[in-house]
Amino acid sequence: VLGNNPIFKDGKVVGRATGGEFGFRLDKSIALAMVKPDCSNVGDKLQVDILGEMYDATVLDESPYDSENNLLRA
Numbered sequence: 001v002l003g004n005n006p007i008f009k010d011g012k013v014v015g016r017a018t019g020g021e022f023g024f025r026l027d028k029s030i031a032l033a034m035v036k037p038d039c040s041n042v043g044d045k046l047q048v049d050i051l052g053e054m055y056d057a058t059v060l061d062e063s064p065y066d067s068e069n070n071l072l073r074a
Contacts, residue, residue: 015034015036030063
């Protein structure tokens, strides 16, 4: 995510990503976004447009964080 990327649900824009990066320790892309309240429930399936290509996204309840460093030690 580069920032200001549109977020979609059911083909309609419901918000914008403010930024993001690839989390190498988590092996996932992570983005922070502002979305409409009715689209912000944990587990909601959304899509983000990155340079004209649509990617699936899921609303998480907390920041994905490997607090015990298990992935680092793997």
